[in-house]
Amino acid sequence: MNDMAPTLDIQRIRADFPILTQTVRGKPLVFLDSAASAQKPRAVIDAMVGAMETQYANVHRGLHWMSERTTDAYEAARDAAARLLNAGDRHEIVFVRNSTEAINLVANSYGRGILKPGQAVLISGMEHHSNIVPWQMLRDSHGTLLRVAPVTDAGELDIEAYEKLLADGRVGLVAITHMSNVLGTYTPAERLIKLAHAHGAKVLLDGSQAVVHRRVDVQALDADFYAFTGHKLYGPTGIGVLYGKRELLEAMPPWMGGGEMISSVSYERSTWAEVPHKFEAGTPAILEGIGLRAAIEYVESVGYDAIAAHEASLIDHALARMSAIPGVTIIGRAQDRGGVVSFTLDRAHAHDVATLLDRNGIAVRAGHHCAEPLMHRFGLESTARASFGIYTTHAEIDTLADTLVKVREFFA
Amino acid sequence: MFDDVRDLYNATIIDRGRRPHHMRRLDQFDATAKGDNPMCGDRVQVWVKYGPDGTISDTGFDARGCEISKASADLMVEAVAGQTAEDTKRLFAAFRTMAQTGACPDCAAAMEPLRLLASVHEYPSRVKCATLPWHALIAALDGGGRATSE
Ligand SMILES: Cc1ncc(COP(=O)(O)O)c(C=O)c1O
Numbered sequence: 313m314n315d316m317a318p319t320l321d322i323q324r325i326r327a328d329f330p331i332l333t334q335t336v337r338g339k340p341l342v343f344l345d346s347a348a349s350a351q352k353p354r355a356v357i358d359a360m361v362g363a364m365e366t367q368y369a370n371v372h373r374g375l376h377w378m379s380e381r382t383t384d385a386y387e388a389a390r391d392a393a394a395r396l397l398n399a400g401d402r403h404e405i406v407f408v409r410n411s412t413e414a415i416n417l418v419a420n421s422y423g424r425g426i427l428k429p430g431q432a433v434l435i436s437g438m439e440h441h442s443n444i445v446p447w448q449m450l451r452d453s454h455g456t457l458l459r460v461a462p463v464t465d466a467g468e469l470d471i472e473a474y475e476k477l478l479a480d481g482r483v484g485l486v487a488i489t490h491m492s493n494v495l496g497t498y499t500p501a502e503r504l505i506k507l508a509h510a511h512g513a514k515v516l517l518d519g520s521q522a523v524v525h526r527r528v529d530v531q532a533l534d535a536d537f538y539a540f541t542g543h544k545l546y547g548p549t550g551i552g553v554l555y556g557k558r559e560l561l562e563a564m565p566p567w568m569g570g571g572e573m574i575s576s577v578s579y580e581r582s583t584w585a586e587v588p589h590k591f592e593a594g595t596p597a598i599l600e601g602i603g604l605r606a607a608i609e610y611v612e613s614v615g616y617d618a619i620a621a622h623e624a625s626l627i628d629h630a631l632a633r634m635s636a637i638p639g640v641t642i643i644g645r646a647q648d649r650g651g652v653v654s655f656t657l658d659r660a661h662a663h664d665v666a667t668l669l670d671r672n673g674i675a676v677r678a679g680h681h682c683a684e685p686l687m688h689r690f691g692l693e694s695t696a697r698a699s700f701g702i703y704t705t706h707a708e709i710d711t712l713a714d715t716l717v718k719v720r721e722f723f724a
Numbered sequence: 725m726f727d728d729v730r731d732l733y734n735a736t737i738i739d740r741g742r743r744p745h746h747m748r749r750l751d752q753f754d755a756t757a758k759g760d761n762p763m764c765g766d767r768v769q770v771w772v773k774y775g776p777d778g779t780i781s782d783t784g785f786d787a788r789g790c791e792i793s794k795a796s797a798d799l800m801v802e803a804v805a806g807q808t809a810e811d812t813k814r815l816f817a818a819f820r821t822m823a824q825t826g827a828c829p830d831c832a833a834a835m836e837p838l839r840l841l842a843s844v845h846e847y848p849s850r851v852k853c854a855t856l857p858w859h860a861l862i863a864a865l866d867g868g869g870r871a872t873s874e
Contacts, residue, residue, distance in 0.1 A: 660791065663764060663789070663792070663850065664733075664792070668726055679765050693765050693766075693788050715725070718726065722726050
């Protein structure tokens with residue numbers, strides 16, 4: 313593939329994902345639920361199976377050949393993640409189970425260890441529950457405050473309100489999504505970070521969705537923390553990444569204790585391993601790390617320019633087709649948006665819509681998308697959501713639109 | 725395209741889901757409980773009034789959710805009218821089995837109208853939509869509070 317041309321050969325990409333040849337109820341699978349979890353390319357499957365078949369032992373502790381090779385393969389995933397995010401230093405990559413664990417790590421370590429009671433954590437009105445609940449728990453156990461920057465009717469962050477919430481200097485940490493899993497909105501991360509830093513706050517970006525669609529450069533953004541989850545990036549479940557600036561990670565206390573994270577242990581006291589191992593207690597997700605590396609390399613081989621261009625044209629197509637269907641309302645009309653379209657249908661509840669779409673082989677998600685406060689902000693209990701991946705085609709969006717017309721007729 | 729879903733989305737279910745007959749809050753009631761399905765965000769509240777003999781004399785509900793959960797709540801109200809708490813629990817057990825398996829073992833006469841929902845078993849992710857109002861009703865009979873269909 314030519315790096316310069318931002319196009320991708322969709323048929324070649326689709327051939328890389330074995331599951332896409334499956335049929336559902338006799339219909340070709342139209343998988344429009346990648347924002348919940350993406351499908352896996354052959355490269356990821358092969359990397360994981362290959363490790364189990366040829367090269368597997370515990371990592372970081374064996375003096376034998378198998379352990380050394382496995383450690384190398386696992387640690388190569390750290391290099392891949394550092395490259396993906398353009399981290400300056402591979403020690404800034406902490407492996408966790410998923411985004412949820414990454415955020416909980418920051419809440420428990422940075423939150424309890426560095427933030428003082430009375431300081432505030434600022435989130436936005438479009439967070440996933442995983443970036444709400446840990447801060448409530450911190451508030452209740454540690455005495456921090458929780459502030460919420462509102463979302464506009466278009467589904468964008470209200471920047472003026474955001475700045476006002478920072479103004480009194482009490483905010484110690486901003487924890488905010490980089491792209492909404494419901495609205496598709498990208499938040500203006502660079503600007504948010506500049507404003508936060510100007511008011512003395514650190515910033516954690518929840519990149520669970522953004523990193524799938526867009527090149528992320530944590531140094532250019534000057535992000536203090538960045539979280540993402542492997543299974544949405546065409547990698548396996550059970551592995552995620554927390555990027556943290558090295559000086560922050562070093563100043564933070566460990567969260568979980570156990571093997572792997574210590575330097576020495578006696579009954580009187582233990583000393584901690586260097587970062588990132590200080591935060592990686594217990595045997596890690598070795599195979600998943602190996603799979604994540606393969607996923608990152610796969611995404612790199614396609615290239616973010618091509619991915620972003622493909623998805624931009626998918627979104628344009630989806631918005632045009634779906635807006636033209638009477639009774640369909642699209643929730644969120646942000647200028648800068650990624651491959652997620654939430655919608656409601658006038659004549660049927662989102663679950664009923666999803667059940668009927670499924671009859672035509674179309675997988676969408678329906679419900680509150682783990683973002684109940686955001687749903688309520690728009691006066692909704694639930695929406696249906698179509699989300700796109702690297703392998704999504706224009707024809708699949710046409711199938712969705714054509715089927716939605718029929719769903720609406722069904723409920724006439 | 726959707727001929728095969730008519731087994732579940734039959735005319736009665738769609739009609740009851742859309743225009744439930746019993747979706748109302750009781751002004752006077754003896755028990756109430758809420759139910760929610762945290763997986764999908766459906767919510768229901770059920771109010772119950774007992775007659776002098778202790779059987780259910782009136783039931784009302786309020787629901788935010790899909791057609792299946794509302795239709796199920798609406799049919800439930802009719803099925804439990806005049807039943808004792810014990811009978812209602814037996815009915816729920818039978819209904820749940822039917823929703824999960826499609827079969828209705830030792831189906832009491834009171835189950836008849838509920839059979840319209842039997843094919844929900846072919847839609848595993850929707851079974852909880854159908855059972856949610858029942859969980860709320862049973863919680864009300866047991867003294868109130870909250871229930872989930874998880
Ligand atoms: C924006 C966002 N944040 C966090 C998460 C949580 O990811 P995980 O469940 O892998 O921890 C998700 C996905 O569900 C998400 O979309």
